[in-house]
Amino acid sequence: MPGMRQTPRNAAFYENREWGKNGAAYLRNVRQGKGRTHPGNASRVSIHSLLSGLLDFEATKANGGTKQVGLQCENCGMTYTQFSKIGRFGCSHCYKQFSERLDPLLKRVHGNTVHVGKVPKRAGGKLKTKRDIDRLKKEMQGKIEREDFEAAAQLRDRIRELEKEMNG
Amino acid sequence: MSKRKYVKQPLSEWMKGEGPDSDVVISSRVRIARNIRSMPFPMMAEPQQSQSVMEQLLDVAESGRLNGLGQLERIRLSDLTELEKLVLVEKHLISPNLANESRNGALILSPNEAISIMINEEDHLRIQCLCSGFQIRQAWDWASKIDDIFEEQVDYAFDEKHGYLTSCPTNVGTGIRASVMMHLPALVITGQINRILSAVTQVGLAVRGLYGEGSEAAGNLFQVSNQITLGQSEQEIIENLHQVARQMIEHEKAARTKLLSESRPRVEDRIRRSFGILTQAMIMDSKEASQRLSDIRLGVHLGLIDDVKDQTLNELLVSTQPGFLQQTYGEALSPEQRDMTRAELIRSRLATGS
Ligand SMILES: [Zn+2]
Numbered sequence: 001m002p003g004m005r006q007t008p009r010n011a012a013f014y015e016n017r018e019w020g021k022n023g024a025a026y027l028r029n030v031r032q033g034k035g036r037t038h039p040g041n042a043s044r045v046s047i048h049s050l051l052s053g054l055l056d057f058e059a060t061k062a063n064g065g066t067k068q069v070g071l072q073c074e075n076c077g078m079t080y081t082q083f084s085k086i087g088r089f090g091c092s093h094c095y096k097q098f099s100e101r102l103d104p105l106l107k108r109v110h111g112n113t114v115h116v117g118k119v120p121k122r123a124g125g126k127l128k129t130k131r132d133i134d135r136l137k138k139e140m141q142g143k144i145e146r147e148d149f150e151a152a153a154q155l156r157d158r159i160r161e162l163e164k165e166m167n168g
Numbered sequence: 169m170s171k172r173k174y175v176k177q178p179l180s181e182w183m184k185g186e187g188p189d190s191d192v193v194i195s196s197r198v199r200i201a202r203n204i205r206s207m208p209f210p211m212m213a214e215p216q217q218s219q220s221v222m223e224q225l226l227d228v229a230e231s232g233r234l235n236g237l238g239q240l241e242r243i244r245l246s247d248l249t250e251l252e253k254l255v256l257v258e259k260h261l262i263s264p265n266l267a268n269e270s271r272n273g274a275l276i277l278s279p280n281e282a283i284s285i286m287i288n289e290e291d292h293l294r295i296q297c298l299c300s301g302f303q304i305r306q307a308w309d310w311a312s313k314i315d316d317i318f319e320e321q322v323d324y325a326f327d328e329k330h331g332y333l334t335s336c337p338t339n340v341g342t343g344i345r346a347s348v349m350m351h352l353p354a355l356v357i358t359g360q361i362n363r364i365l366s367a368v369t370q371v372g373l374a375v376r377g378l379y380g381e382g383s384e385a386a387g388n389l390f391q392v393s394n395q396i397t398l399g400q401s402e403q404e405i406i407e408n409l410h411q412v413a414r415q416m417i418e419h420e421k422a423a424r425t426k427l428l429s430e431s432r433p434r435v436e437d438r439i440r441r442s443f444g445i446l447t448q449a450m451i452m453d454s455k456e457a458s459q460r461l462s463d464i465r466l467g468v469h470l471g472l473i474d475d476v477k478d479q480t481l482n483e484l485l486v487s488t489q490p491g492f493l494q495q496t497y498g499e500a501l502s503p504e505q506r507d508m509t510r511a512e513l514i515r516s517r518l519a520t521g522s
Contacts, residue, residue: 075206075208076208076209076212077212078212086211087336087337088209088211088290088335088336089209089333089334089335089336089337090208090209090211090212091206091207091208091209091212091325092203092205092206092209092325092327092333093206095327095330095333095340096327102330102337105337106330106337106340106398109337109338109398110340110341110396110397110398110399111372111396111399112341112396112398112399112400113329113330113398113399114329114330114398114399115328115329115330115331115332115340115341115342115398115399116399116400116401117331117341117342117400117401117402117405118312118315118331118332118342118401118402119326120319120324120326121316121319121320122319122323122324
């Protein structure tokens with residue numbers, strides 16, 4: 001079938017969703033300093049360790065064999081170690097903060113690392129505005145070089161408007 | 169209309185037994201996972217943060233922008249009893265995770281229960297659209313429109329490279345999980361099911377039972393869903409699932425025809441025995457109920473049993489679950505009383521045929 005990967009996905013990772021319910025309790029305890037709670041039963045523990053194994057493996061590989069400690073999200077405080085234990089990010093910033101280790105993992109789970117689907121209209125709008133600003137800046141540069149300062153000033157005002165729009 | 173209709177009555181849109189290929193496909197579902205930018209995901213959120221997420225998302229329903237869906241119910245999970253939550257899980261309107269784990273969890277429900285919007289589940293927002301029969305494209309269209317409405321009001325966590333950012337890396341990108349619930353008795357009886365399911369998992373789809381992850385495929389019901397959410401567009405994901413489900417439907421239909429032509433007496437005997445037992449038995453555990461109701465469903469679609477509607481069978485799927493039985497007949501049912509009540513309920517529904 002076109003566009004479909006022929007290899008089975010990593011089963012251990014998906015089964016992890018089952019004990020992921022316990023992940024919430026685990027994390028709450030981590031935050032409250034209660035230490036580690038073990039997932040409920042034997043099978044959950046083994047799935048848990050499979051996932052940790054997978055994530056640790058990726059981490060080790062990404063760092064050329066030496067495990068880096070202390071990688072932590074500045075926004076929500078989640079550490080990479082916590083993420084690798086529960087398989088859940090703490091906030092959207094974690095994606096940026098852990099980005100260097102993410103691609104091998106995403107590749108393994110999805111066979112891909114880059115989104116190609118729907119884009120929020122608003123983000124789409126911002127992207128468009130950003131491109132418009134870049135284009136206008138080039139145009140303005142051209143006007144300045146040709147000493148058409150009046151036109152350049154008009155472009156400058158338009159750029160300011162767009163920048164305001166984008167940041168506001 | 170009672171405020172608690174959604175926990176008292178079994179009927180939801182998906183149980184109507186209508187829609188294309190409803191002799192094989194019971195329901196089609198799409199759920200979209202979204203989060204609010206910069207806000208910690210529910211698992212990491214402080215109570216006041218998840219409170220504000222809940223208010224912000226409930227406000228979208230309050231604002232009237234979702235009025236096209238009809239008179240919406242807005243339900244805070246903290247207002248429900250444990251039993252009421254269990255019933256909503258059994259009706260597939262909320263996930264076990266929302267019922268059991270969420271803090272400041274909430275639900276927005278359309279009157280026909282085809283749309284359920286979960287707040288503070290694993291992600292801040294989960295939009296689910298659940299249709300009757302084989303209507304996976306329709307389910308995506310609706311869910312996507314609702315997504316657009318929320319997006320007008322809420323700043324989503326999205327980045328150009330990874331798409332929609334979700335709590336679990338298995339959902340990142342499109343954030344969609346599309347699934348088709350199929351009744352495949354003839355493939356099971358003719359011993360073809362394992363070969364087909366293994367082929368399905370090889371093309372990157374997952375197979376589960378009626379109640380999702382970890383649940384057994386009781387009653388010959390199989391739920392097939394996408395696993396990849398990153399690097400394929402929503403259209404590709406929906407079309408892939410559609411194509412594979414289409415092939416499974418055709419195989420099941422061919423197996424049914426073959427069963428009728430090659431071993432009709434044995435099949436008919438099996439179906440009539442199950443009908444006899446379900447209309448006479450005094451004690452019925454849930455496993456036997458789902459197996460025998462599967463036989464009845466097959467009998468209806470082979471034209472061997474008249475006057476039992478698909479809708480009745482779909483409602484029985486839900487109303488014979490433990491939570492629903494307790495909701496209807498009282499919380500203090502012992503396991504044996506529960507099996508007796510289940511038997512009684514099935515007898516009466518099959519006798520009236522309605
Ligand atoms: Zn974070």
